[in-house]
Amino acid sequence: MKILVSILTICSFLLFSGNEKEHVNYKEEMNKTFGKNSEIPELLAGEVAVINIWATWCGPCIREIPEMNKIVKEYEGKSVRFLAFSDEPMSTFKAFQKKRPDFEFAYEVSFGNQKAINLLKSLEKQRGGSAIPIHILIDKEGQVVDVFIGASSANIQKIKRFLNEHASAE
Template sequence: MKKIIYLLLLSSFVSFSQTEKKSKVTFTAKIENRNSDTLKIYGPNRFVEVIPIKNGVFKATFETTDGLHQFSDGKESSLLFLKDGDDLKLTMNAKEFDETIVYKGKGAEESNYLAQKALTDEKFEMSLEELMAKDEATFKAALADKKGKDLAALESKGLNKKLVEAIKPVIAQEEMMLTQFFNQKKVAAKLVGTPSPTFNYENHKGGKTSLESLKGKYVYIDVWATWCGPCIAEIPHLKKVEEAYHANNIEFVSISIDKVKDHEKWVKFVTNKELGGIQLFADNDWNSQFVKEYQINGIPRFILVGPNGEIVNADAPRPSSPSLVELLDSLLK
């Protein structure tokens, strides 16, 4: 999963202040069941190092800037911390990506901390559904407990001060973000069974498409934008779901909330990425009536509407979540 908190950490990686001094580091990785023949390391200044594979091992020595980085194998990614003189040696099994990450060598402490935090955060997020069913006081107590443990772990490991300075505010923001997530789920739950807000938006293929015109079918709606990284990450999964259910009584509708000035960007994006389903462009980005009535304050947001026009789930599972297939199978098969 690692969706909510990981994205917050990733945003800190982009904004984390850096020194101008270049640092020289060595990165070596031995990966079982690899997803790709290359790795990419993204640094604070959008630095990218592609590491070709040789004899089953990725290895490169390069210059970057001290701070948070992200490595990706093209399918999954993880955060690490690099500083001058580091000689990191990573071992992992790509089939159990997060669970098997282990660093050794100079500078390993910080990156091992980030890997373990990702695991802890993922386990907490997996418990969110159960916590959502409880009262607000219980949820807030769980958040406070997590925050206390995260701060204790951060302070007890003797980590690089720059990393500690970067992560501390993130831990504080996690509590706020997850509280907003809780409130969003509660609002969405109250909408189930009520008539869905409607739309009548420009269709990429021409003309306009309204929600009413799809009555009689289930409608899975993706509210997204071309600038939204997490939205784009869901596209390959959405394509697979669309393909799996193309013969069923369901329509897949993607509503872009890009600004009007980015209309042409949306047109080209849909064409170049060969996006399927019904591709629509909202009339007033975040201020579109459909978006406001669903109280959407973060994207991607997925919504499932029933054949009778009533809301089945106002905050439906993402395409990348196995629970979406379970939900659709229960309704369509």
């Protein structure tokens, strides 16, 4: 009987803990993490966020950016923010751009904000992995709708479906 009660208690705790995580407002958590002096302005109520973690050394990250830039332009004027985070310093990006002067980001970009990177990567680790690029989709209420890894046409389609469902005209 004690074993059964213990198992039920553990299961209840796990079930309750899982639900708590689902109700975390990640917009609020990110705004706290960005801080007031961040190059990324606060995420506002009613905004949807498409977040990307990438690096200059990541081939798949670099290959997907032109396609993502097209999506950014397609959804301009809608209630959506596109944010890109790299744990590399800005100087690394500037050196990369000298080698690739055609490389552009249509996103809002943040470099070296390790607190933000750690918060965002913790979402991905909860789902059992760690690699980049990481995509995080956050709805208007601040809830994480999806987190996925990799640069692929399937992931581009996931992002477009999310935006078609969640982004709206201002």
